[in-house]
Amino acid sequence: MTARAGRTETARAYRVRHETRYHYSRPMTDGYTVAYLLPRPTPYQDVERAEVAVEPVPDERSERVDPFGNRVLQIGVHRTHDELALIAESEVVIEPPTVTDPGPSCLEAAAVARHLRGGEALTVRPFLGESPYVRPAALGEALVAFRDEHVDPTMPVVEAARRLCHAIYEQFTFDAGFTDVSTPLAKVLAGRRGVCQDFAHLAAAVLRSLGLAARYVSGYLETSPPPGQPRTLGADVSHAWCSVWVPGLGWLDFDPTNDRLPVDRHVTVAWGRDYGDVSPARGVVIGPPTRQRLTVAVDVEPLPLVDLR
């Protein structure tokens, strides 16, 4: 185990292993996959190493950077295959920010955001509007009622985000059986239950309805085993949370599923307007009629750090 260099005492280092396996009941002749599995550097995250092994060895493989700056892997398999495995491994060092400034009010922040020009118009403003999974207007009264119960536009942005984060954590039940990748947010809102991607979408919907820029962040969370027990390999999961843009401060990540603001044990992979922009793997296969099975194993392992101060 290699020691990593951290800059402050709050720095943490992780090794992440994310294994995605597709199994087909009958062999496929072609497969085309786009994967968001390579962590991106951020102001709070250094990526020391990141690679994705693909089985079988793909016939085509290329990497590009999407308009949001995420690393995208594109692969093509054109031989008969009944399994496709994407094994992503990375080592990152994160230094969670400390938030002391509450930022301007939501009203002011919204006014600033919608008048941004230049580079910030391209990096912030796309997250103000509707996206396929996050349509605040379509949620109507239900969203407005939930929002108005917890936040008001005169609050400082950081305060509003903290209350929103807490409200979702308190009022919504984590229920893996309730949703799938295409569950509409309206159902999540009405049933007061969902999984982390739903909570991230909901937080983004509330913030965008206030005229704030909010993005969906995909990545991992370090989970600690119960005291006295060893870590179980592969028992972690992919995770998602929300990020809000605060004038003067930049993007502030918070995790409504775990009531964390700012996030502190979170490894960022990619961000987008919603799940659809950055789902870990998507694609199509061509072959005879088949049943497909998807298994995912994630392992987030803390690494020791060398203090360089």
Added chain:
Amino acid sequence: MSFADDLLARLLEDVDALVRRQAEADRLIASSSAAHLVQELAGQARNRPWRLDPIPFVLEADEFDRLADAVAERLRGFEELLADLYGPRRVVRDGVVPAEALASSSRYRLGSVGSPAPRRWLSTYAVDVVRLADGTWRIVQDFTDTPTGVGYALLDRLVMARVAGEVLGDHRAGDLASISGFPAEIRHALVATTDAPSPRVVLFTGGVDDPAYVEHAALARQLGFNLVERADLVVRRSRLWLRTLGGLDPIDVVYRRVDDGALDPVEVLARSHGGVPGLLAAVGEGGVAVANAHGAGVVEDEKLAGYWPDAVEALVGHRPPLARLVDGEELDARAVLHDGQPGRAATVLRLHAVAGADGITVMTGGNGRVLGPGDDDPRHPRAHVAKDVWVMVGHHRTPVIVAPHLPQVDLAMSVPTRAADALYSMGRASERAEGIARTARVIAGRRQQDPSLVTLADGRWARRMAAALRATREPDDHEVLATGERPAAELHRELAAAVRRLGEQIGVLVAEAASVGEFMSGTSSRVLNRLAKLPRTLAAGRGPIDVLDDVLEQLAALAGLWAESTVRGPAWWFGDLGRRLERGRVVLALVDACAVDVPAGVEPDAADSASLDVLLASNESLVAYRRRHRSDVELGPALELLLDDEDNPRSMASCWARIGAAVEALGWADGRRFVADHDGIRPSVATLDELAELIDATWFATPVDPVAMRGEVIG
């Protein structure tokens, strides 16, 4: 009085002539393609044939020139706009186009941002315009994704050209600007999207279910491109390939007539799983060009259209010419023929332009669509009445027709595998249909001539005839259910069932044929058209014998065109293979049904004789038998003629010989071996079925439909 007014006045002097011309136009349009009939057969009348107003929309040269300049200028402006929206995004940085509005647009393709820029964003462009009562022109909407209408304009003109000389008079007929050179301009524009020398271009269509399929097929024929569907295309090694009988053929340019949301199922915003997986990645790698470029459709987004004038001005220094139509503006109403009476209505004009290496060319014509009563939205005229647009060039401008430069590619083996499959299925369906129709026709005719046949020999003839009908109707179902019916009733029921099945087979035949129109002669579509209407007549129950004769006549015409007017390439041989295979099955099935229990070597009794008579007549061999044997029909010679006589084109032996010729011509080793292994043995139905399975497994079994991979639920 302007020339146009003068012309209108002259046209309206003879309303009877207008009505006559419209009727003629209806006929011509209906026979121009069988595609819309397929949809009618399937009960989806989305693509109903349109009608053509016999009064053209006339534009004098100077008015058209002003319009054409405006169209070209809009195209130029949108080209710059697209290059910016997917490139440096200056107008977004500067706040002219709000980033949030753009990002939320369902027509903006985020995935195209930052990809290597295509050589052109817009190769083709169309715009709907209307003239106001005061003579000024207004924009209704722009088309930048898959501009539609050139093919329809050409079809409309084909029809109207017949009347041009008649109404223009000899001295001005030559002033009507030709539009026949426009497809060549499209070809030039498409070729200009790639660096590849002699690029191979395909026209990518959504298939016969696409409302504009009629146009796609017509254009592909005119342009000399393969008309391809999703299943014909595959991406490998960052290039696009056409699946052909000879293997994978590289493609350089895709003239897409498929919405950009349905181009590639891997693309994040693509909701449907249609499209060609990996296509956009291949485009990004420069392996293939798509025209119009992926993302060009954003110009059409109504929610963003309000920002374009300022954005274009910011980029090119001036706003796009012509203002958009505003609610309440009064449209210019002109003469139309409505239900055989002259009336007045406004017309929406669709104008077309292409951008090629030598600049922009605007078509000297277009599609007019008449706004019917109650048509308050000029974007969606409901009347379905087209109006040809005539541009009078005068003598100051001679239209230049540029000779097309076709890439010198040998298309002999470049037959899309799907097309070969369709031709093969079409061959089989037409023989099936013919077998059912002729058998039913012969039996119904005999029964009519001699009603006592049905009770002859305790109904032996009638039972055999019912079995023969069943065998042609359900060749794969060998089980015979005892129904306990009287023979006469059984025969009656089987005749009705055969007629129903015939209707279905004709449907299959027309559907398969419609998707491969480019491999058949022009006359074929007229025949298919007539054929497509017959199932309805059959269903109506009008004297089945007459209708069956009509069906047989059309099937014979189709077979004749197939034999005499189609080039014998691989596609032809697949069609022929299907025909011979199915004809062989029909012969064997009928022999089985009609000759069962007929004793050999003795003179047949009346019932057996009548059965053999039907057997020969159903296989069009009765006359040959009589000329050869000059005696009553006997079992041995009849079977000899139907099974073993290679000189009889209806015999099993002759079919088998043609199958041998087909596998030889296709250079298909496994097929050759199969034929050799069965040589000298009289083929059975099982042999033919085995061959059919081998054909499917060898040529048509490759799965081509993409299925979405499941997504991981995050949380």
